[in-house]
Amino acid sequence: MPKVLMDGNSAIGEAAIRAGCQCYFGYPITPQNELIEYMATHLSRRKGCVFVQAESELAAINMVYGASVVGARAMTSSSSPGISLKQEGISYLAACELPAVIVNMSRGGPGLGSIAAAQSDYFQATRGGGHGDYRTIVLAPSSVQELADLTIRAFDLADKYKIPVIILGDGVLGQMMEPVEFKQEAPAVLPVREGSLRGAKGRPSKIIKTFTSNPAELEEINWSLFRRYGLIKKQETTFETFMIDDAKLVVVAFGIAARIAKGAIRNVRAEGLKVGLLRPITLWPFPDEAVKEVVKNVNHFLVFEMNMGQMLEDVQLSLEGKGEVSFYGRPGGVIPTPSEVSRVISRLYYQKGLK
């Protein structure tokens, strides 16, 4: 298929349809409106597919829950304030081991914040976000092409591990247009997950539940969830490295910030500074082994995020006290330029005596 010019939100919608997404439930919020609108235009017209504009994010995530109970591939999307409302449902999905794809085109916060792109929902996304002891897989794309590719991967991962998967984008990724290629066609027959509830025909009735009055039973459920999480960590952790072979300083950044950092690294490389990039693609599971690998050869790290330092903690935890970590952050929806980040990198490089 030839490339088409598409905004990130619509690209997610198209990719979801091609991944066999049957149901989309959403509620308008900037900067993800193009996605709900894309689904209203395109998914609603497809045979057997469902689009509902819900009365709230709370309702939307619970509609996703219902669709997942019957084994349909289902998705919802929102931006930061709406994602806070979805946390209740995400906790239930996680507890019931129900797959779902949840898109957060995050914006500046806290509160109503701003509609500009930000990365301040990292903690919320990677720590479970709602109540209880659970994790969700968190994917962080940094281009429109990757949004499309990771949307398809999100549906596959969700089904494979029976887990909610969060795509953590931001306002810029959602709004910007880039050429994108869709590598697969929508399936002719919509996938139905095995073992879902569709009435007890020819088998005993089944239950999906979380509540128990027996703490020991719940403990075992938690253990089993975390055994699965361990497996996910082993099998699905993904990251990208850029120019780290000879690097004396490695920038760690995700999503749109990683992209800006890459530009900054190209600039300082042109001046002879040996700087590389480590970009986590799965934020949970976080690529801590990759960080441990890098610190064998590199002592200096610069974590760059569009927040006040959230992934920073994961980098520090992964380093286990080794190496020196600096941080540069711009919260609130401010988008730093590559040259601004270049200056930060150069300053640090000289301060640390790496030249």
Place this chain on the structure above:
Amino acid sequence: MLIKTLFAGFGGQGVMSMGLSLAEAAMLEGKNVTYLPAYGAEVRGGTANCTVAVSDDEIASPVASSPEFVIAMNQPSAVKFQHHIQSGGLFFLNSSLVEADIIRGDIEIVRVPANKVAEDLGSPKSANMIMLGAFIKKSGLVELQSVIESLKRILSTKKKLIEINEKALNAGYNLF
């Protein structure tokens, strides 16, 4: 080489479609390209703008804090964005609507009477394509033919509209 272009004007002047046509044309030429519209509260009150980045390499940020080229289709945009242009950059003014004095001496100013030319052509709504034609000629960012191709893709079945736009593009292109 990375070149960023900012298109700005009133809503309804076709500012976004200028940016889209350019982005689509750059894609057709196999270049890396991003298109970023201003959105939300920023575009309330009747103004609109978008940024197109074109490059042979990966594009780091789609945001332009200091674009090489700025196209101002109306007076407020001319006032607002004249200080954003990079030194040595090009500033395209729709001289039919812009009267502002430009105080910067380190940029080149290109005045295009887009509305007037469009009216003379008999299609007053195609001032944006007049401007885009002139921009393509002066900037050399993409080929005229690629923009015409991109129009055909964007407008697909609207034959009449493609014709009018193509004519306007050529007229703008041939102004210089």
Place this chain on the structure above:
Amino acid sequence: MKKVYAHPKSLKRAVFHYCPGCGHSIAHRLICEVIDEMGLQDKTVGIPPPGCSVFAYHYFDVDMAECAHGRGAAVATGIKRACPDIVVFTYQGDGDLAAIGTAETIHAANRGENTTTVFINNAVYGMTGGQMAPTTLRGMKTTTTPYGRDHVIEGHPIKMSEMLAPLEGVAYIERVAVNSPANIRKAKKAITKAFQMQLDKRGFSMVEILSPCPTNWKMTPIQAWKWVDDEMSKIFPLGVYKDVTEQKSAD
């Protein structure tokens, strides 16, 4: 010998955990009888709520999916939209449906979701220990209205059936009670009709059941049954609030 009663097939042989005289167990049995009589056991998914009936899945022998407090109508929407052949019912308390889940309920009804809701109105929050529910009567004492519900401060008992009936997506709403053999028979008829509306794709259907909660009303079962007649049904009159099959078509 003539068989007058049998244990419903879709009711598991488990001992109810409900208090003596509680309406929940009766409502469960009625739903199971209806499911059996309509032959729906293998195509039904039920959605029990947090509330005293949180363990309803121990009793209903149909597929059951627990959901978050108040979100039954949204979950039912997801299920029914994704899989229209399934018969979906939510089972909800008054805190669940009329407080935390009001928005989900109203909007599912307004969209005319082809789902059935069994709404247990016992005028209190049972599971959490007898606090005020939106349906608590004026003057009624609960653990959070120890001096009696004062409508000036706490508002009035909310009348969900009356509120929902005018919505155009609603096909059928009836308020019944399970405090006497006669009322129980009527309740079963209403539940049957509600499921039939769903099978006929007529829209949203709901049966509101006035259901005794002797424990939190601090009454004996007999007193509680009587109180439903004497007090509760004065504020919540029994009857059909909407039935699209009774309405003359406009054209």
